Every structure is written in structure tokens, then in C-alpha cells.
Amino acid sequence: MKKISALFLSLFLLASVFSSVHAAEKSLTVWLNGEQIQFNKSEPLVEKGVTLVPMRPLLEKLEVKVNWNEATRTASGTKEGLSLSLQIGNTNATANGKTVKLDAAPKQISNVTYVPLRFIAETTGYKVAWDSSLRQVALTSEQQAEGSRGFLWKVENKGNTVYLLGSIHVAKEKMYPLRQEIEDAFEAADYLGVEIDLSTIDPQQAQKLVLDLGAYKDGTQLKDHISAETYAKVTAFLKANDYPETSFDNFKPWLITQNISNIQAAKAGYQTEIGIDMYLIQNANKVKKPILSLESIESQLQMFNNFSDPLQEKLLLQTLEPASEDTPAPGEGLDLLTKMWIEGDDAVLAELTKASAWDDEYYKGMLSDRNEGMVEHIKSYLNSDKKETYMVVVGALHMLGDHGVVTLLEKEGFTLARQ
Structure with missing residues (x-):
């Protein structure tokens, strides 16, 4: 495996307290087996x-041959073993010769034909899943329908x-989507435990905390604390990304490292707003499921600030390291980690x-000290007399190894079952 920098490994370890957790409403997107369908200028x-999409x-994308009859204003599609037909303004369609009642009639907007997504998807053999928090419709074939596996364990006491x-x-x-076992675990839980409940953080307060710890206040600057070579790489990065x-x-290296990670992750198409923990936090808030924080924004920031110069x-140098045969580019590194998950x-x-x-x-x-603190919280849940169910979500790299959460719980006598 290629060497992946500690920067990107930290994306499995830390809640993203370095960017706003309040995002504007996303545009509706449609995904086919994990790949976004592009509709050009016409949006779903x-x-x-009822979700209507450009036909x-x-x-x-579904490899269906499309035909249009202007006289009857009818669209038809054929594929091996499949035929379908829809008419503008008509809620009756046909699929393999059988009449099907549509939830909404096809329509034209600016010469673009819109059709009910669910009818097309199910007729062509795909399952349809709507996620309101992501504003995403996922179409999955049978071999893809299981969903992302992730890393899930169960422990009882x-x-x-x-x-x-x-x-x-x-x-x-x-x-x-996530595989059903993960969704079922969330559904069964009385509480959701996370590193930090990002939904309760005031972005302005978080920014103040970051700057209080991450900015120099003694009159020195970055170049006074790092080598000239490293400073030159920082300025080169800024110039390449159109920043002054x-x-x-005025910032300490640890804060610069996190800022660069956010820039690189965003350029690679990754978003903190739809990270796994944030997805579950949003769902917990929807159903008013109580959320427990195992750590605090202050403790995570202080950890970085306590790192030696x-x-x-x-x-910082790892963040700025150019791609090579052994070190993947930022986007590739994140893709490798995502594939693993x-x-x-x-x-x-x-x-x-x-x-x-x-x-x-x-x-x-980053790991051993924090893992011990997380385990103390989990032990308190397991040793309670309340007979309750918890779902605890923390960075994946906290799980395994000699000092991992799973290992530490097993050393305490608990039995964990990989799900």
C-alpha cells in the first residue's frame, strides 16, 4: 500500500472542527451505483x-436506447429484455407491454422532458433510496444494494x-447508502455517541477557539518557527492555490496543516457536511435522539496545540509532500481510504x-490517550443499570491495534462481535 500522510489519516480520527457545520441546502443529486449522474444545465x-429528472x-446512463415521437409527444426506451413508453401529460405508462400508473405525469420544461425517476429506475431493475439529509437519490443494482460496509462492532453487558x-x-x-446493519443499529439506539456533537457548535465561537490557540500572540510569525525550506513550500502552496x-x-503549523487538509479534501470532492458521523448526527436530530459527546472541541484543539514544534x-511537511510512486496525491489518498471504508x-x-x-x-x-478516554465513556454505558442501547461513532483508526478501542474493551473483559 502507498504511504498515506498523517494528515489524511487524521480524517479518520478527528471530528471536523475546522470548518463550518452549517451548510446551505444542497442541490438534489441522483447517483447510480455510487456515481453521480450529470444532468448538465437541467436539474432534477x-x-x-415526486422526483422528476431529465429523461x-x-x-x-442506464444504457437504454431513447426514441421520441413528436406527433404523439411520447418517449420510448428499449434495452435487451425491456421496453417502456411514457407520454407527456399522461399518468399511464407502459413497461414491457403492461400499463403502469405513474405518481406524476411526464412534463416538458424548456424543451427538456422530465419523467418520474422511480418508475424509470424500478422498471430497469434498480432499487431507489432517498436521503433527505443529503438531498440524494441513490439507484442501486442488486449487486450494489448492500451499501457501504464500514466498521461495526457490537458489545453487550x-x-x-x-x-x-x-x-x-x-x-x-x-x-x-450505508448497509442495513448500520442503519438498524442506529434505529435501535437510545443514544448516539460521537466525538463531538458538531450540530451544537456555534461556528463563530469555534473560530474564536481555533484562533485563540492557533495564532501567534508573541510577535513572532510562522517563519520564525519553521525552516526556510518548509516556509518556502507553504508560500508555494498558497501561490498555487491563488492565496496571498x-x-x-500568523498561524502555527498545526492550524496551517488542518487548513491545507480542508483545501485539498474539498478540491478532491470530499465534504465534511456528509461525513459518516455528521450524517448520523443529522438523523439523530431529526428523530430527537439524544446525542452524547465523548470529547470536546477544546480538547481536540488543545491536543494539536500541545504538539512539539x-x-x-x-x-506540515507531510501535507505539502508532492505525489510520488510511494505517496499518493491528496485525492488519490482519500479515495484509497474511502475504498477501505x-x-x-x-x-x-x-x-x-x-x-x-x-x-x-x-x-x-492522536490515538492512545484519546482511546483511553473513549473507552471510559463506553464502559460507563455498558456498566449502567438502565439497560439501554448506544451507538458510538468515532474515527475508524481508533478501533484496532494494541491501543485500539476494541482491544482495550476486550482487555477489560468485554466481548465484541464484528458485525
């Missing part, structure tokens, strides 16, 4: 609860149950966890 729309891009899910804090839409070369001069510079690959997760021990100070701060 929802009318009276031709959808059918062509004294009538209490904890489902333990290893998360990734940034995501692409292709990571959804002095943008980071040499370690902070090492992390989608497949629920324990062997790769164990390998990455081991790789996180490249520096004792880093490993202690």
Missing part, C-alpha cells in the same frame, strides 16, 4: 413529493448494548493503524 426537481441523460462504528469524517456521496503568500504568516513541522476492509485498517505509530508523540496524542 421534486413536485408534490435522456438518465436513460442513456448487564442488559446494555453498544454498537461501535468506526467513521470517516469527510465523505463523497458514493459512500451512501502571507496568508498563513518539530512534530508540527513534520506534519466502503469495503469494510479490516486488514487495510489494521495496516493503517500500525502506520499511525510512525511517531511516538503523534501516536500518543
Whole structure:
């Protein structure tokens, strides 16, 4: 496996407290087996609860040959073993010669034909799933319908149950849907436990905390704390990304590292707003499920601030390291981590966890110390007399290894079952 920088491994370890958790409403998107369907300038729309999409891009993506009869204003499609037909303004359609009642009639808007998505998808053999928090419709074939596997364990004690899910804090839409066992665990839980409940954080307060710890206040600047070579790489990065070369001069290396990670993740198409933990937080808020925070924004920021100057510079240099045969580009590195999560690959997760021990100070701060604190919370849930169910969601790299949450709980005498 290629070497993935500690920066991107941290996306499995830390809630994203470095960017706003309040995003504007997303446009509705349609995904086919994890790949977004592009509708060009014509966007999908929802009318009276029915999703309508531009017909031709959808059918062509489904490899259905499209025909249009202007005289009858009828669209038809054919594929091996399949035929369908829809008429503008008519709620009756045909599928393989049989009449089907549509939820809404096809219509034309600016010469673009819109058709009910569910009819097309189900007629062509795809399952349809709507996620309101992501504003996403996912079409999945039978072989894709299982959903992302992730890393899920179950542990029981004294009538209490904890489902333990290893998360990734940034995501692409292709990571959804999650497999049913994860959704069932969430549904069964009386409480959702996360590193930090990001939905309760005031962005302005968070920004103040970040700057209070991450900015120099003694009159020195970044170049006074790192080598000239590293500083030159920072300014080169800023210039390449159309930022003023002095943008980071007043900030400590750890804060710059996190800012660069956000820039690189965003350029690769990853979003904190749809990270696995954020997805579950949003769903918990919808059903008024209580959310418990295992850590705080202050503790996570203080951890970074406590890193020694040499370690902070090492992390910054890793962030700026150019792609090579051994080191993937940022987007490729995130794609490798995402693939691991989608497949629920324990062997790769164990390998990455081991790789996180490249520096004792880093490993202690990012993993072992925090894991011990998380385990104390989980033990309190399991030893309670209330007989309740919890779903605890923390970064995936906290799970395995000699100091992993799973290992520490097993050492305490609990039995965990991989789900």
C-alpha cells in the first residue's frame, strides 16, 4: 500500500472542527451505483413529493436506447429484455407491454422532458433510496444494494448494548447508502455517541477557539518557527492555490496543516457536511435522539496545540509532500481510504493503524490517550443499570491495534462481535 500522510489519516480520527457545520441546502443529486449522474444545465426537481429528472441523460446512463415521437409527444426506451413508453401529460405508462400508473405525469420544461425517476429506475431493475439529509437519490443494482460496509462492532453487558462504528469524517456521496446493519443499529439506539456533537457548535465561537490557540500572540510569525525550506513550500502552496503568500504568516503549523487538509479534501470532492458521523448526527436530530459527546472541541484543539514544534513541522511537511510512486496525491489518498471504508476492509485498517505509530508523540496524542478516554465513556454505558442501547461513532483508526478501542474493551473483559 502507498504511504498515506498523517494528515489524511487524521480524517479518520478527528471530528471536523475546522470548518463550518452549517451548510446551505444542497442541490438534489441522483447517483447510480455510487456515481453521480450529470444532468448538465437541467436539474432534477421534486413536485408534490415526486422526483422528476431529465429523461435522456438518465436513460442513456442506464444504457437504454431513447426514441421520441413528436406527433404523439411520447418517449420510448428499449434495452435487451425491456421496453417502456411514457407520454407527456399522461399518468399511464407502459413497461414491457403492461400499463403502469405513474405518481406524476411526464412534463416538458424548456424543451427538456422530465419523467418520474422511480418508475424509470424500478422498471430497469434498480432499487431507489432517498436521503433527505443529503438531498440524494441513490439507484442501486442488486449487486450494489448492500451499501457501504464500514466498521461495526457490537458489545453487550448487564442488559446494555453498544454498537461501535468506526467513521470517516469527510465523505463523497458514493459512500451512501450505508448497509442495513448500520442503519438498524442506529434505529435501535437510545443514544448516539460521537466525538463531538458538531450540530451544537456555534461556528463563530469555534473560530474564536481555533484562533485563540492557533495564532501567534508573541510577535513572532510562522517563519520564525519553521525552516526556510518548509516556509518556502507553504508560500508555494498558497501561490498555487491563488492565496496571498502571507496568508498563513500568523498561524502555527498545526492550524496551517488542518487548513491545507480542508483545501485539498474539498478540491478532491470530499465534504465534511456528509461525513459518516455528521450524517448520523443529522438523523439523530431529526428523530430527537439524544446525542452524547465523548470529547470536546477544546480538547481536540488543545491536543494539536500541545504538539512539539518539530512534530508540527513534520506534519506540515507531510501535507505539502508532492505525489510520488510511494505517496499518493491528496485525492488519490482519500479515495484509497474511502475504498477501505466502503469495503469494510479490516486488514487495510489494521495496516493503517500500525502506520499511525510512525511517531511516538503523534501516536500518543492522536490515538492512545484519546482511546483511553473513549473507552471510559463506553464502559460507563455498558456498566449502567438502565439497560439501554448506544451507538458510538468515532474515527475508524481508533478501533484496532494494541491501543485500539476494541482491544482495550476486550482487555477489560468485554466481548465484541464484528458485525
